[in-house]
Amino acid sequence: MPELLKLDNVSINFGGLTAVDGLNMTLTKGNIRALIGPNGAGKSTIFNLVTGIYAPSMGKIFFQDQIINKLSPHIITSMGIARTFQNIRLFSNLSVIDNVKIGHHCRSGGSFIGALLRTLATKKEEALIQKRALDCLALMELTDKAEELAGNLSYGEQRRLEIARALATKPALLCLDEPAAGMNPIEKEKLANIIRKIKHMGITIFLVEHDMKFVMNLAERVTVLDYGKKITSGTPAEVQHNPAVIEAYLGKEVI
Amino acid sequence: MDSLLTNFISPYYIKVFTLVGIYIIIALGLNFISGVTGQLSFGHAAFVSIGAYTAAILTTRWQLPFLPSLLAGGLLAAVVGILFGFPILRLTGDYLGIATLGFGEIVIVIFQNMEITGGTIGLSGIAKHSSFTLVVIIVIFTIWSMYRMQSSRFGRALMAIREDEIAANVMGINTTAYKIQSFGIGSFFAGIGGGLYAHTIQYLNPTDFGFARSFDYLTFVVLGGLGSIPGTVLGTTILTLAPEFLRFVAEYRMMIYGALMVIMMIFRPRGLLGGVNLTKTIRTLKKQKKTPLPGDV
Amino acid sequence: MFWQQLINGITLGATYALIALGYTMVYGIIQLINFAHGEIYMIGAFVGVMAVIVFKVNIFIALLMAIAVCILIGVSVERIAYKPLRRSTRLAPLISAIGVSIFLQTLMTLIAGPQAVGFPQVIDDQLYHIGSVTVSKVQLIILFLASVMMVGLQLIIKYVRIGKAMRAASEDYDTASLMGIDVNRVISFTFAIGSALAAAGGVMVGMYFNSIHPLMGVMAGLKAFCAAVLGGIGSIPGAMLGGLFLGVAEVAGVALGYGGYRDAIAFTLLILVLLFKPTGLLGRPIQRKV
Known part of the structure; x- marks a missing residue:
């Protein structure tokens, strides 16, 4: 099966601390892959590495067979990796639809000169951006909130808007950082369905989530991380029964 | 048209209103950098001085026509802004503000030590090419x-940077390039x-372009409402005219201005029109008129 | 020659350092660039002169009076103009600070007139020769007083309860307040100490250059602020080091024949430091948190 993302012996240190330690990992195209592990295991750091916010201290990251180690986040996004943030980072003082339009930035063109002259090309481009943005909002069931300020949305809506904004970048790989955090069971069920829908659009999904039930129902493969190291990787069923995983999660509490 | 106006308004007030217009242009430039893009600048007056000296030197020493000189001044200010922006816009927040403040003071010292600018004595004998009408046209x-x-x-990208620079970058915006363009345009x-x-x-x-002037422009923008175009226009107008209105308090004028x-x-930390969406407000006001509340009847 | 310039530079730098401490301590706790701080220093100088001329007191008494007045003004400014804006937007307190600065400048111009005032000679101009270096009595007094104050400040911060609270608040404002530290008191205390040091700086500069002016706080304040950034804003030893460094650099620049660019030296250093080590010489590194 074709590889989409490959982490080859990737490490990163902050000061003396090794947050990710010699990680090897391969994401298959079209799959939902979950990354789980206790707090501070390095999950968000891996997202930050993949999306170019951090550069690895060692190792290589391949996306569609290209090394993306030292590329800026905006270039990585235009190559086809999008993400959401664990601690929601929307453009709160802008409208919901503008948030999504900004996501579409790297798939459109136009300079300030075009904006000034408002040429035919600019108008067409703007109409296209508008349409794409509305499509993404419809998918996330946010159409009726389009004109509201992003900061005024409810928590669950904000999480969905993060996904809509990320989808607007037309990604091949979508990294979701705890998308279900703070949601109630009904909202979670809805979210799971949306994520499946996104998968059927041909987008590969990389998921970090704490809710085990959510992960086990959704993911095809699960990778478990602890102290920046991979403990194991496998199907949800395999992982659930792995003693090393149980220890990583419960070990400290037993004492 | 200016001569027509003098029939109604004293030349002194025409001059005051011309200055209001000029400051609006300058303050809108700063609003673009700080209000729209969210990049703090404490050195805006330095770019004003670059435009001023360039245009003045071109018309006085080189006898060039006014409008091309004016444009040249704007362009040179933009080029300097871009060149300076390259290294400096890596900084964020207060650090960027401090660096621009330092830059502004350096520009002044350079002008003081140059011969073509007239050094510390200043540059005089500049013809009066500008007019109230011209300023109004440029303001519009x-x-x-x-x-x-x-x-x-383009503007959405800038506002995204203001809201959250890292998120903007991750959403595919080349933040450095956009910040530099914004700085150049401002x-x-x-x-x-x-x-x-x-x-x-x-x-x-x-000395007319020191950091005190830069802070004046910043005050216009912040008092009007950072990021708001009508706010900037209002803030600039009120604050430029305030010393005129405060003339009756004579020497206490600036004290009152500071207070x-x-x-x-x-009382209004986000400025007069900060966070106010004018078109929306007007629309709701109109609506309220049309549909009176039951209690009103 | 070299040693002579170094002594002159250190004397100038010591006064910058005294003002810089106020900037750095305030920034460390409430992240505000207190642009009115230069005015506190100016007022300190004026109160010193008035005390000597009007009340005919000894210079050390005058110094204490200047310190007392400046503490009062500094703390009131914080209470009136900054405290209501503590949870406001980033720029609001900054604009408020500029307003205070304009207010105080105009106030002093109204009281003392717009022209420069001569500082009476309070210290006899005795010179001491050490090898090829000449040091005046004024210089010695400045260096001595500045050292005493800086050591005193270090002691307060290390060992006194309120000083420890200051360190805690500058480390993490919210946690400090959750831990039961009265942050309002800490902030007032910080402004008091900063104003006291600036007042002392003002009186010393008045003695040193024999001339004071209602607008003297503007450039001195800016440069002291540069010194604070050079050393690493928020860092107390950094402000001292930055002040000394800036004083020496300026004197050296003038000695090398760049007198016309004197005021640009501080700002060029400032930009260079910001570009290559944005946290300053002794500042803590900032982590980009996502």
């Missing part, structure tokens, strides 16, 4: 272009304002 053009730029893909308008200033006041001295700044910030 500035406001128009600001609206167009803000409501476009500096361009500062330069244009500078050229108009030079040909209105007809005398330039480096007013403090009081305004305490």
